[in-house]
Amino acid sequence: MIRLSDVSLRIGNGPNWPGRTRFLGRAAQRREVLQGVSFTVPAGAFRWLLGASGAGKSSLLRVLQLGAMPTTGEFELFGTSVQRAPRRQLVRLRRRMGVVFQDLRLLPELSVFDNVALPMRLAQIAEPRVQAEVSEMLNWIGLGRRLLARPGELSGGEQQRAAIARAVVLRPPLLLADEPTGSLDAPQALRLMELLMELNQLGSTVIVATHNDHLVRHFQAPSLRLDRGRLVEDGARAVLVP
Structure with missing residues (x-):
């Protein structure tokens, strides 16, 4: 379903962030927001995406939703190499996900x-x-x-x-959610996560970025944790990445 191999993302002019950095200085253009990220999420899996503010969660989600192309590394989605796919195929891939x-x-x-x-x-x-x-x-x-x-x-x-x-x-076969419970009270957040878990049980792959530790404890599932753009934890492999 999803496979990233040594993926890095550098904010700058070019195809990664079209139109966003045209007037930024040289230092900003070279800022790397993801560094050597590798993981696999099989079809039908659930993953929490964790990390402090600025750790790279939103940047990773942007890559996964085809809003930014990796600067280096390999990204496969639904068995397709994203970097090698023509634009028309990328549009079809995008239609298979909810964001x-x-x-x-x-x-x-x-x-x-x-x-x-x-x-x-x-x-x-x-x-x-x-x-x-x-x-x-x-x-x-x-x-x-x-x-x-x-x-x-x-x-x-x-x-x-x-x-x-x-x-x-x-x-959708794939759902990506960036802080979906951020404006909800505790009962509403639990109800919403029950919906996402139900969608996952029906076969959709679900990745949820959150700061809500209570939800992570309540709905136990493997986690991907980022720190300063690097993957430092992959709960599916039960390893801490140095």
């Missing part, structure tokens, strides 16, 4: 229902199924009474739940 962004990225002009329905409609799924499954998802996640609200009318926790519902409504 919960830290900044949520809900479309402000759409209702909660239409935000969550968007992936299904882009996939040209029949509208009766869209109506039924989106309604069921929003009821399950606690937004059944907020179907017609715009994102700006929701609380932070409600916005987070809407973003999560949008990411999982198609039950």
